[in-house]
Amino acid sequence: MKFLITALSLFILVSVKPAAKQNSLSTKDENQNCLRCHSMATLSYRDTTTGIIKSLAVSPKEFYNSNHKDLACIDCHSKDFQTFPHNAKLKNENLYCLNCHKDEPKFKQFHFQSIEKEFKQSVHYKKLGNKFTCFDCHDPHSFEIHARVSKDIKETVLYDNMICLNCHENNSKIKYLSGVILPSLTTSHSWLPHMDLHWKSVRCIDCHTSPNAPGVSHIILPKDKAVKNCVECHSRNSLLLQTLYKFESKQSRNKEGFLNAVILNNSYVIGATRNYYLNLLSFIIFGLTLIALSVHGILRTIAKKRKLK
């Protein structure tokens, strides 16, 4: 009997555990069918109308680190992709982020509806209309949220700036989308002191978006409306507090201003980085010096007058 119970328990353990594992693997397994081809870095085709080479590759490493890592390919893409060769009609599949992101309560904090409105006001949409979509900036196969969760602002800056640089450092993409060739970034930013340092320390969108947005602003501004006045960032109420440092602990910005945010992020911004305690100490030392010298001066004058008398 004992043997039977032990055997039964073992059977349950063995049969239940792998079942759970099998369930979590199922999405991956399912995706593996797609990734068998699509993980090839060179998988691409030439668009016959534009002549542009379009990649069909998905990096499994990037995908399984992305915010969409728990999704199966066919959660977004048509189930018909499961048959191979794929139906040619599937090429015209039209995906839209807000199909999933609009009504889900867990996405409320990201303000997707507001993003949709902001995007319509952006220079990208105004100039390119429907030719420009979310996917031109955000690759759903590798997208990660950064600014909200990052502990290293410099990593966020690099990640977010690469989104812009993917197109703006590569004029062929811009030419394909807009038909124009833009001046190089170093030429258009030559007015900016310590250009490289700025690019490593702040995001393109910190100057090139309107900060009036509940989440990460998607109102990408044309260059003549971008921030060009240094003091907008280099001052106590730095614009960066509404942009790059928006998601920093609000407590750290109360009376200490930039202090704690700066210590957390290890950055320095002239005019904005003000150490509350050092400031206070300097005012006290300055005040005491003036008082001490005034008292000394008065006493000295009195003594001198007495001597003359």
Next chain:
Amino acid sequence: MKNESLYLYPVWLRIWHWLNALLFLSLIFTGLNLQYAKINSPIIDFHTAILIHNISGITLTLNYLFFFILNIISGNYKHYLPKLKNFAKNMLLQLKFYLSGIFKNEEHPFETSANQKFNPLQQITYLNIMYALFPLLLITGWALLFPEFILNKLFETSGLLLTAVFHTTIGFLLSIFMIGHIYLATTGTTILSNFKSMLTGWHVHENHIVKSQLTEITIQQVKNENEN
């Protein structure tokens, strides 16, 4: 009167001193405007403040090098070296004078002479200011002029942040020194005599004035007696 005065401050020293003062005022003014920058500043805009601060800083470095070299060549550096014998005692004596003796109209404990321009307190202060704080201020200032080359991380903190805080702190300490320096300059024979000395190069000795005044009084008395 000139014969009774000491020529202590040669032309190069006076040029360095006043240029240094002028540049320092400009750096304090623009530095404060950068540290406390605000939108639509009614005083000076951020960009201009940076430009003036940088130009003044570079000129200050050249002026410091000018001082450093000529101070050695002329032998003036010797005045900055405190005499180790009775060093603490002498310093306390000078401190005691500033804190109490000066109110009792006592004489300065260390007479200014060609061999000893500075009192012990001045020596130790000027030595630290000119050969420790000043170079550190200039080095950190130049580092901030080329922030790309500053170490990214130092003791797990941003090198840029540390350099900037260090630069601001030294700048502040030197500004406080400047206030004290200007005040103590008024403790000469008359309030303005030390300022005049630094303009003319001639240090007027208190005793000489007293002597000359006494001589005048004596001459007057003799004249009066003769008239009577």
